[in-house]
Amino acid sequence: MKKSVEIGLLGAGVVGCGTYDVLTRKAEQIAEQVGVPVRVRRVLVRDLNKERETNIPAELLTTRAEDILEDPAIDVVVEVMGGEEPARTLMMAAIENGKHVVTANKEVIAKFGFELMRMADERGVDLFFEASVGGGIPIIRVLRRDLLANDITAIQAIINGTTNYILTEMERGQDYLDALRHAQRLGYAEADPRNDVQGVDAAYKLAILASLAFRAHVRPSDIRHAGIEDLQAKDFRYAHEMGYVIKLIAMARRVEEEIEVAVHPMMIPNGHHLASVKGVFNAVLIDGDQIDQMMLYGRGAGAQPTASAVLADLGAVARNIVHGNPERLGVPRNGRRVRQFEEMEARFYIRLQVADKPGVLARIAQVLGDESISIASVIQKETDETARVAELVIMTHAATEKRVAEALQIIRTLPITRAVNTFIRVAR
Amino acid sequence: MKKSVEIGLLGAGVVGCGTYDVLTRKAEQIAEQVGVPVRVRRVLVRDLNKERETNIPAELLTTRAEDILEDPAIDVVVEVMGGEEPARTLMMAAIENGKHVVTANKEVIAKFGFELMRMADERGVDLFFEASVGGGIPIIRVLRRDLLANDITAIQAIINGTTNYILTEMERGQDYLDALRHAQRLGYAEADPRNDVQGVDAAYKLAILASLAFRAHVRPSDIRHAGIEDLQAKDFRYAHEMGYVIKLIAMARRVEEEIEVAVHPMMIPNGHHLASVKGVFNAVLIDGDQIDQMMLYGRGAGAQPTASAVLADLGAVARNIVHGNPERLGVPRNGRRVRQFEEMEARFYIRLQVADKPGVLARIAQVLGDESISIASVIQKETDETARVAELVIMTHAATEKRVAEALQIIRTLPITRAVNTFIRVAR
Numbered sequence: 008m009k010k011s012v013e014i015g016l017l018g019a020g021v022v023g024c025g026t027y028d029v030l031t032r033k034a035e036q037i038a039e040q041v042g043v044p045v046r047v048r049r050v051l052v053r054d055l056n057k058e059r060e061t062n063i064p065a066e067l068l069t070t071r072a073e074d075i076l077e078d079p080a081i082d083v084v085v086e087v088m089g090g091e092e093p094a095r096t097l098m099m100a101a102i103e104n105g106k107h108v109v110t111a112n113k114e115v116i117a118k119f120g121f122e123l124m125r126m127a128d129e130r131g132v133d134l135f136f137e138a139s140v141g142g143g144i145p146i147i148r149v150l151r152r153d154l155l156a157n158d159i160t161a162i163q164a165i166i167n168g169t170t171n172y173i174l175t176e177m178e179r180g181q182d183y184l185d186a187l188r189h190a191q192r193l194g195y196a197e198a199d200p201r202n203d204v205q206g207v208d209a210a211y212k213l214a215i216l217a218s219l220a221f222r223a224h225v226r227p228s229d230i231r232h233a234g235i236e237d238l239q240a241k242d243f244r245y246a247h248e249m250g251y252v253i254k255l256i257a258m259a260r261r262v263e264e265e266i267e268v269a270v271h272p273m274m275i276p277n278g279h280h281l282a283s284v285k286g287v288f289n290a291v292l293i294d295g296d297q298i299d300q301m302m303l304y305g306r307g308a309g310a311q312p313t314a315s316a317v318l319a320d321l322g323a324v325a326r327n328i329v330h331g332n333p334e335r336l337g338v339p340r341n342g343r344r345v346r347q348f349e350e351m352e353a354r355f356y357i358r359l360q361v362a363d364k365p366g367v368l369a370r371i372a373q374v375l376g377d378e379s380i381s382i383a384s385v386i387q388k389e390t391d392e393t394a395r396v397a398e399l400v401i402m403t404h405a406a407t408e409k410r411v412a413e414a415l416q417i418i419r420t421l422p423i424t425r426a427v428n429t430f431i432r433v434a435r
Numbered sequence: 436m437k438k439s440v441e442i443g444l445l446g447a448g449v450v451g452c453g454t455y456d457v458l459t460r461k462a463e464q465i466a467e468q469v470g471v472p473v474r475v476r477r478v479l480v481r482d483l484n485k486e487r488e489t490n491i492p493a494e495l496l497t498t499r500a501e502d503i504l505e506d507p508a509i510d511v512v513v514e515v516m517g518g519e520e521p522a523r524t525l526m527m528a529a530i531e532n533g534k535h536v537v538t539a540n541k542e543v544i545a546k547f548g549f550e551l552m553r554m555a556d557e558r559g560v561d562l563f564f565e566a567s568v569g570g571g572i573p574i575i576r577v578l579r580r581d582l583l584a585n586d587i588t589a590i591q592a593i594i595n596g597t598t599n600y601i602l603t604e605m606e607r608g609q610d611y612l613d614a615l616r617h618a619q620r621l622g623y624a625e626a627d628p629r630n631d632v633q634g635v636d637a638a639y640k641l642a643i644l645a646s647l648a649f650r651a652h653v654r655p656s657d658i659r660h661a662g663i664e665d666l667q668a669k670d671f672r673y674a675h676e677m678g679y680v681i682k683l684i685a686m687a688r689r690v691e692e693e694i695e696v697a698v699h700p701m702m703i704p705n706g707h708h709l710a711s712v713k714g715v716f717n718a719v720l721i722d723g724d725q726i727d728q729m730m731l732y733g734r735g736a737g738a739q740p741t742a743s744a745v746l747a748d749l750g751a752v753a754r755n756i757v758h759g760n761p762e763r764l765g766v767p768r769n770g771r772r773v774r775q776f777e778e779m780e781a782r783f784y785i786r787l788q789v790a791d792k793p794g795v796l797a798r799i800a801q802v803l804g805d806e807s808i809s810i811a812s813v814i815q816k817e818t819d820e821t822a823r824v825a826e827l828v829i830m831t832h833a834a835t836e837k838r839v840a841e842a843l844q845i846i847r848t849l850p851i852t853r854a855v856n857t858f859i860r861v862a863r
Contacts, residue, residue, distance in 0.1 A: 143726035156746030297743035298571035301733035315725035318584030
């Protein structure tokens, strides 16, 4: 029986330092729960001399990956460097060398999780990635294990804290750029915020959740994603008047034997569980045949919540090591296909500027009707008499993405159209 | 290596039949995830001839516990009969005979969980009880395992669906008895509803949650519980006016090295996460040093959600059996004491009827002041001029239970007091 569990840490950024900090500060509590001490043996960094706010002893630092990957005393490699490379290559090498892997890397798991899980399964090691989605919320383990008896039918999630912070600020009346700058000042958004605000980060996370929930192979490239950059203060005001808030929603749904997945801003009715998720918080709503509906809510990012998830994985790995067995949770393997985005159906909110003259509404309605899109309501919101422009807000009944895209394409080219400002899907 | 995992089911009520149903209907999916088939070998019932809506084959039924406890082919005993005896004795016998135990029994786990966990630990078998609290919500595993790196500081929970259903109806204007009858008609409340409406059920569940969260030994008898029977429609109206809803809250909190626990109705501010938990749904809000705040929400009762939790446990036990090792999660063992209820602090809402004449308010205020209870607001709500009675609603600042109880005792005996109608603790 092992006397301790030895860790090689890849990366000493915010999450790496946070993990080291908790592991040392709570060493006794963790040892008690795991059965043996869990210790960091080596830490891979790019630059030995970089200033770090951490108590990691200098002698643990190394710039040579092989000091970790080829050290037979190291049981677990904890990858917290982020980004695709070299993280992917290092994790693969670790698994090949028979080391268990714990990672917080959504990008690598979203793109190569399937391959990595298969490798881990063959090599008989654990591959855990709780911290890759939802920070401190234990969503991965709940999907991989606790809902085993359920056929999951839908997931709706707020899984990007940066955008949810910005949208919460916009709900309060700020415009997009002010809210973004505010988020950047608080450290919630990066200097280059595109990965977050364009929905890329949420799509990575959704690929992971959907793959586990539906036991299928959903790739990030399967997921159409739209961001929040084009949303305007006005849309939030109109949403509010109609009893909605606007959220960036990652959704996955089983429709017959296919899977629908998408990330985009949605109008969420005020009573909906996701409507009250504010600021940087995350929430995942799961529909399953046995549980009906369940929600997990918490902090989706930050050093401490992420370290909490890394530590949960480490605790599980360490227990498995002590007892001599990896937790073979298996590779998602069913063959469900991802449905073409164009075939997905949604209700739409469309805001557009048109010439303020008779017959205009009839013409717009005709285009929509020609595409079999039925209109639930039209409201003329504002009129600029000098410019002779009227603003219309149209709510449609459910229609396919393809039909709506085609209709908007035609509407854009009409001589009476000044601009199609926004279109936002509407949740039930 | 085991070729299958064999189950002895104790009880064929709603949860037992639900569990059998899922196990057979989803046999393939479960076998795939666990690694081997999971099969029910024997089912203990009280009466072989009772009519049951189930597809359990008659030849599996037995009235002799030893057919399960002494069958060496049975690996896991699943206890879903409920109540203290004979459930407790049967579980103990199962553990002694080296069988893993999965149970949905909150009463036995709340009262004897400590003892049972120690027995299981010594005997090297698993004892899982996910279904004992929160139905399909995986709260037990989250506390036992996923929050390992956290020092949990508080739990606030709605963990009794019956009372939450009744309170939700009362919020809509029904009075207590109508709401109770409504709940009984829908099968949400039992013919004798005392266990639920008096807070006993919630106290059992809180004892389990608090023991795990604080790694301490919290007994049901440590938990002061008050029910919802005395709440009146008027209190819901006043709560609404002040921006609150009334919920039956199970709360546990670490205060220095002690633990505070209680179950009672509380005024919850509208923006609070627990305020929007409606009907029979449950929610558990957890504060921890790493995660900050997390919430789990879902169906807290019913055959299907409960079976989902039993199956999650069964999946874990079966995997452990296949890999030859029980999951030693350990027995909570730290020595934290439960603080005397009288020393706990809360803000209070107090509604009382007093004589409608000058000096009355001063007299009441004086009694509160004498007990060092400071008043946040007093509103005179209604006056019955004929009866010369005025109704006062007092909100206090934080005060100890002891002081408030003493003050109310004195106020009740004042000649100017007609009645102390209600006092409800107020959440922050």
